[in-house]
Amino acid sequence: MSIIYSRLGEVALRHEYFKDGVARDLVLWPSEETSRIFQNGKIIFRQFQGGMILLYRAEEDETTPISPLTQPVSFYFFFQPKNPADFLQISDLDDGSNLYSSGKLPFFFNVPANASSDESSPENLSYDLLDGLRAKAFGIELTLEPFPPSVRIKVRKDLTQVVSPGKDENGLPLPDLFEIAPDDQGKIRFTFDLRGKAEGIYTFTLRDAGNTTDLWSKTYWVGNEPASPLGLIRLEYVNAPSNLYGSKEHYRLTIPSQKSRWTYLIVNGNQKVDLLSKTLEIEDVDADLPPPYSTYQFDQVGDSPSTDIKINNRETVVFRSQVEIPFFETPKLSLRLVENPGSKVLVADLPNPSRAAPTKKIGADLNTEIYVFI
Template sequence: MVSINYTRLFNLRMSHSYYDDKRARGLYLRPTRRTLRLLSGANMLFKSIPNGIVILYRAEADEITPVVTLPPDQQFTFVLMADNRAEFQNITQLDVSADDRFSSTSVLHFINDPDDATGDADNPEELVHSLIDDIKNSLFTHSISLDPPPNEILLRITSPDGTTTVPAGQKTDGSSLPDPLPITKGDDDVFRQQIDLRQRPPGLYTFTIRNTDDDSTLKEDRFYIDDDLASQKLLGIVDIKYKNSPNHLYGETEESELVFSRKETVWTYYVVNKNGYVIFDDHDLEISDPGSANYPAVAFNREGDEPHTDIKINGFETVVFKSNVPIPFKDQPKSNLQLLRNPGGTVLVKHLPNPSHSGVVKKQNGQLESEVFVFI
């Protein structure tokens, strides 16, 4: 009987601090068409595992030597999808920095560092995301708006390896366009240039807009060029790379992990005196938080007067409380939050609701806030 051996090439898992057990929910990965062709030609298998994927290669009897040997410099690309994209975006911290914020058109990009490869399943290489501006076909028109617009700009395109520049296309005689490429603004003050990267490999390209003296960057866009992916609504793209030196392709099984962090917001409670349970000349309201194992105690401070002089909900007197610190989103609710009426500490609401994790998150004075409306 002939035995068929498969050995793991790499494991790729996903974690999310929103969940108590850190195991991400509702996310899945699948290979791109190019990667599927690569796997098929190399006698490799793609398998989904709990909370991630594994790639295996067919091996000889020694369970190490591949039956089909690929060159060591390889890239495997996967797309990241979410069952409930809106909810995922709401609970996950997707901003990279104050100047690099996630938007509705952003695409997450993860890439490993072959020099940081590890075979330690308990301490995998952690892959955190950057943000891509868009996914483009290899032939597209790049429209650039600047405020104020100069008469002319220079366009420089950097290849996915980050070390070389590539021309934006070819002239009619077949020669390459200049690098960098001068572009003159149109009558509508927009710069437009057809980009032709059809002879280039798919991947993440950087489009840098410079002034004509080429001594100042005016704008930078990061586009993932891939004809198969451009028409798809993706949450993210994951690139797993191997390189010639050091050669890890058929070495120790590599361990990687996509790491997601939960969002945290200030909780704002609007307590609406709908049924007149509170007489503000005689009573004071208070939110009491004893804390729990999952959530430390948080102070909720009253905002403005009681009732608030400027805020009424549906015409009813309203008292506003805000947490003094942001509270992280978690899959387990923050329990035992009580609304009290003083003097006497009468419990009006024994368990105040938490903000909806699929609801609207607002930004006030640079801070994310979640609102909860409580009618008493």
């Protein structure tokens, strides 16, 4: 008897930083409970360069599963870059105004209604930034201002499924919207206990006594995962539309490239440029403009020379791009430093920011500094 495995689904991992678009050096693994589901459902997980694939053991018709799973069912996978510092430097993990920071959990997920069996047009996984990971039992201790006389505790799985927040002294489930009061110091202390519940995405909310207003809310992935992954992937399969077996589903996870405004600090190192009688400019004369680059304008910041900044006690002129420029594997060419009057080219190709260069916030934008000595 032949052992037949058919393809269930495939996820292509993409990163906008790389010229070929393929994400590099990401390690993926299924969660603890997903691994058990795979074992029961005779499903094999395999990672390859630039993606992962799921295979299920099938009957001779290559379609009917030997050990079919009951839907709805969700598969969770964690991912971790081999070099987290490099990965974070080139990746934009913000979710709108929800900014990525250490402890938060990037979360990519499919929408079953958007499933695609077309390899040339895969479903693009949606993105959310969770508040982190938690074990199935964890405590909180926090202070709310103004101090509420009491709060009601609300827990939801996947936003809609009502979940008991814990157990009473007899081990019985606490009711939904269980009410507690702060202690004498105004601190709210509570231990959430979801042991016995399925791993997944849970939202924990403290509401006012009248159950009209959210006072505090966090969304975590909850499960028994000892590692500290950087991100999470969920593939969800529902009864309608039913996409678990049959045609192979194609998904694409795309990580946006980090962008920053380039700030050039031009240092008059040999002091041969008269910055009082001469004017420096940065010109973008790149006629090729391969994606994702555009033509960029740079503004002088402050005086020439700067009255606020000196590098190595040398006169310095600062320029900053008008817009953010994406980090990209192929450097941006033909940014040149010009001395006027006379249009004398001092530097024909200004350097791009180092991949390891730190970024810092200036106003609402990220900035990357590049030092150029002339």
